[in-house]
Amino acid sequence: MAHAHAHTHAVKRHSGLMDWLTTVDHKKIGILYLLAGGFFFLVGGLEALLIRIQLWKPMNDFVSADTFNELLTMHGTTMIFLAAMPILFALMNAIVPLQIGARDVAFPFLNSLGFWTFLFGGILLNVSWFTGGAPDAGWTAYAPLAGTTYNGDHGVDYYVLGLQVAGIGTLIGGINFLVTIINMRAPGMTFMRMPMFTWTIFITSALILFAFPALTVGLAALMFDRLFDANFFDPSGGGNAVLWEHIFWIFGHPEVYILILPAFGVISEVISTFSRKRLFGYSSMVFATILIGFLGFMVWAHHMFTTGLGPVANALFSIATMLIAVPTGIKIFNWLFTMWGGSIIFNTANLFAVGFVPTFVMGGVTGVMLAAAPADFQYHDSYFVVAHFHYVIVGGLILGIFSGLHYWWPKMFGRALNETIGKLTFWTFFIGFHLTFFIQHFLGLLGMPRRIWTYLDGLGFNEMNLISTIGAFLMALGTILFLLNIVTTAFKPKNAPADPWEDGRTLEWTIPSPAPEYNFAQTPLVRGYDAYWKEKMDGHKGMTPAEPLGPIHMPSPSILPFFMGVGLFIAALGFMYAPDWGDMFDGFKAGYGVGIFGLLILFGCMFLRSVIDDHGFHIEEEEILKDKGGKA
């Protein structure tokens, strides 16, 4: 049979651009996610700056009201779906297989497919800027505002289809990492020995699996309303606008935990490493993560307290929301006790991690305030809410991402980022962040509504808005410093050792930086939590191998995922523009022709993937030994 003779298959490896388009290597896909997510982060950041410039003084007319709505919508949508999630996917791709001692993810082909559908979905969403108007109904796209009555142009079509295409990639990624973590752990790596970052990715992936299909249905229903005159959310056709709110938040609230849990994981790794202590309360951390994931599905209606669900529903969702503070509090205390008595090193990664703790606590406290339904009637749709969610998403997730990037940069690229620039990045970004958003709590309490284009003079908003805008520019400066750090580091020699922090505790630090294509020359035997630290404490130089040295089977690269992304992109554009492009022949719209052509590309690629067996190739022992000699 084919597999028995797989040794004889020719090694097919591409180089240059073709290598990146066809790669199924999780480490390279991680870098692709970082590049694309980083790009969209800059786009979303630019949109944020334009918003803050418009709001720096009363009655400003820097951008028009319409443009402001577009900027606001695209800032939120881009940051959540195209920046934050992909950068998390970058970290999970780069690190999780290494942390569990795996050679690859469970589905390397699907991993690549997930990236390309995300990228083409993101490009599709941003094409709208150049074709006559971006989506402008807010990132929540509430009906009836997002319906054709109030949004007759194609803006919201781009939102619906762009997110649908990108969402496929996210769902695939979630399933892939669940299976990877369940099935591909090294011998001895039991669930309760898994590093905290892997645990949080595990729970995040489960949340993705059970939350994203709800968004899929919501987007499909909105698409049917907009493109095919269905009546889901249009009251004049018997539809129900509140139904959209329910569907959106049943997805949307777990989404918040999808974002923040991995940041919790990063912080746990970094604080433990740089306090040179075992993570305090590991098993309670695992339990708290699972509990947050579970409760995350029970609280969606706290976004809808003012919709009019009635006092019973509001009370129940209010209490459920407050409950989440308990497992989150457990985590905060565990981080503090991990630092307690440790010999703490305040490098850039740890500064971001330590800065995260009080910042996230502040976001959590305003979260509990908002959870009190009667009080929420005062805060609702004010800048208080804006301040709250930026404290948890920027002050939580983005600080966590910066921490993780500085921490794992040597493992991803073989070069450590510069510490001086790194610390400057931290202080400018950190101070800029608090300057921007702390003051917004008070703007909200004074009554400034969110999502407004401009405001009148004499309301007491002027100085606070100016301070907030100055803070935003300081954050931009921090981001530029980070980019500068990346560029200067790229010209340094690639000389990071396997364990650059010298206090590495987990498996990723036992292999060269960057990791070789096959990750582990020999699968390691895991003997406890903090597997590498345990070997160090027992006086061993490295891990005990769990298998003899031998040829390693690798999956073949493939261009199909790229074309599947292209196919979806073409199909989405075709269906979207069907009303505008006229007939191809009598009674058949040209747009549908284009749409079907795009779907044929997709199904053709699926057909090829099914009928062509992928035998992969083997990396022989000689090559592995050569790598070992060269880099060890």
Place this chain on the structure above:
Amino acid sequence: MSAHSHVDGQLPHEPEKATLEGRNKVLGFWLFLGGETVLFGTLFSAFLALRHQVLGGPPAEELFNLGLVAAATLILLTSSLTSVFAVHALHTHQVKSLIMWLIITVVLGAGFLGLEIYEFVHYVHEGHGFTTSAFSSSFYTLVGFHGAHVAFGILWISLLIIQLAKKGLNTTTAPKVYIASMYWHFIDVVWVFIFTVVYLMGKVG
């Protein structure tokens, strides 16, 4: 890796789980079906929320013909049984019997789909179009999503039948057949819920 699974030319009892790739596929597909459950759950919720909004269109109790739907249900449930026989043939390594049961499954699936298309055309003639009301939009979306799943399953299993005929049964084709049968059971279960929630509840009002 897979090289050790059938050294003596014999397939193991459960060839779909003989390799790590196979085990990954089976587990991954179970998880995928978990996501599909949420997908259909959301569609059901939307339908339940909107099913009384018929506007000028015919209401459910006048529209539905339970005889036709019961026949479709019987056909689809039988196809689930034949896919069980197919998996049994997979486990006993009888390729011919496996292919035969898969063909019967596909034919029954196509019969179900034919009845559903006939039913939809009939409804449109009764004045129950996709854009008529919130009831009709959510009805066609829920039942149509299911029908699209059946159509995809028919194409998928047909492709697997060709692959089995050409490549035979091995540790690469076995997991494919196994997860296709999982998929087929899943759309069968969804149909049981559609029959109950859409048609039976529609009849009682």
